[in-house]
Amino acid sequence: MKKICVLGVTGSIGQQTVDVVKHHRDEFEIVAMSAGRNIDLLEQTMTVIHAKHICVQNEEDMLYLQRKYKDVHFYCGQEGLVSIATLSEIDIVLNAIVGFAGLLPTMNAIKAHKDIALANKETLVVAGHLIIPLIKEYGVQLLPVDSEHSAIFQCINGEYHGEINKIILTASGGSFRDKTRSELSHVSVEDALKHPNWSMGAKITIDSATLFNKGLEVMEAKWLFDVDYDDIEVLIHPESIIHSMVEYKDTAVIAQLGTPDMRLPIQYALTYPHRFPLMGGKRLSLSEVGTLHFEKPDFHRFHALALAYEAGRRGGSMPCVLNGANEQANTLFLKKKIEFLDIEKYVEEAMRAHHWIDHPTLEQLIEIDQWARNFVKERVGEI
Numbered sequence: 001m002k003k004i005c006v007l008g009v010t011g012s013i014g015q016q017t018v019d020v021v022k023h024h025r026d027e028f029e030i031v032a033m034s035a036g037r038n039i040d041l042l043e044q045t046m047t048v049i050h051a052k053h054i055c056v057q058n059e060e061d062m063l064y065l066q067r068k069y070k071d072v073h074f075y076c077g078q079e080g081l082v083s084i085a086t087l088s089e090i091d092i093v094l095n096a097i098v099g100f101a102g103l104l105p106t107m108n109a110i111k112a113h114k115d116i117a118l119a120n121k122e123t124l125v126v127a128g129h130l131i132i133p134l135i136k137e138y139g140v141q142l143l144p145v146d147s148e149h150s151a152i153f154q155c156i157n158g159e160y161h162g163e164i165n166k167i168i169l170t171a172s173g174g175s176f177r178d179k180t181r182s183e184l185s186h187v188s189v190e191d192a193l194k195h196p197n198w199s200m201g202a203k204i205t206i207d208s209a210t211l212f213n214k215g216l217e218v219m220e221a222k223w224l225f226d227v228d229y230d231d232i233e234v235l236i237h238p239e240s241i242i243h244s245m246v247e248y249k250d251t252a253v254i255a256q257l258g259t260p261d262m263r264l265p266i267q268y269a270l271t272y273p274h275r276f277p278l279m280g281g282k283r284l285s286l287s288e289v290g291t292l293h294f295e296k297p298d299f300h301r302f303h304a305l306a307l308a309y310e311a312g313r314r315g316g317s318m319p320c321v322l323n324g325a326n327e328q329a330n331t332l333f334l335k336k337k338i339e340f341l342d343i344e345k346y347v348e349e350a351m352r353a354h355h356w357i358d359h360p361t362l363e364q365l366i367e368i369d370q371w372a373r374n375f376v377k378e379r380v381g382e383i
Helices: 012-022 039-046 059-068 077-085 100-111 122-138 147-155 202-210 212-225 263-271 303-314 318-334 342-353 362-380
Strands: 002-007 028-034 053-056 073-076 092-095 115-118 142-144 164-171 232-236 242-248 253-257
Touching: 002 012, 002 077, 002 100, 012 028, 012 039, 012 263, 028 077, 039 053, 039 059, 053 059, 053 077, 059 073, 073 077, 077 100, 092 100, 092 263, 100 115, 100 122, 100 318, 100 362, 115 122, 115 263, 122 212, 122 318, 122 362, 142 147, 142 212, 142 263, 147 164, 147 212, 147 242, 147 253, 147 263, 164 212, 202 212, 202 318, 202 342, 212 232, 212 303, 212 318, 212 342, 303 318, 303 342, 318 342, 318 362, 342 362
Parallel strands: 002 028, 002 092, 028 053, 053 073, 092 115, 115 142, 164 232
Antiparallel strands: 164 242, 242 253
């Protein structure tokens, strides 16, 4: 029985993890989980998953839950996340928290010798130079949950790393993939949230529309698979059937295909190196799909992707600036405080204003993240 801590259980990945665990109760048990502020959904989840350790964002919510559920240990805030991620009975931590907030619990879980199933891409984007050495030092597994990175992970199994020529990350193109740049000037939040293929949370759906999400995945791939940025290619693939590919030196290209269903990479991270039946999973029929389409991204049209490559190549503290500024700008767009194209504008301005640090410490990263957020808020007049 593998015992799991799910960070971000009320999010899209968290809820799909619950679905996977429900169908394999003889194999998995969620003994700890965290939620942000969606207490109604957390309580619904508690009727299905009887975790004994639960962390929420706010103390007020923690006190309410403590009064109502006497047999559960409740925690709150970042300290609570670290507490449940390092519990002695935990085997693997599935980190599905969105954003920079996922970094500290990941680092502490590694130090507590927990395997990591990582859906929180920001952990590696911001602090890959700290995380990868920790993974090696503590001898734990780092298993990707993003569909693209899970695909790459599957495509390199049994192959020699030195024979990889390049990694090809596929991208749906997001909600506005068919719009010109001029047409993006005044798109609405509501339209941006209508992703054509995937069911995701609001933040990631907006990141998919800007292609910042794909840029973060490029940076994550660099750390996960130890490849240079020149060897990571992004390819727009509207059908989201090929989840990513690896090209080898002999010109062979190995791809992982499947219907768009995040439960598959979630389950594979939990069962690796084995494969279990995916209950309710739709099998891929290429004859039904018929045709697959591919095109190179226009880096002018998708300027966010160009910024991500720039930040990744610069390294050091620059990915942290890009991530923090994007998180803040994304939030402001969702609140209808800025326009869609303002997201990348403010991220670029933060990158240009930042005083770069070569190898930032954890403490410096926390300060830089806050600086980037404040920079964007000041530019918008929110401070």
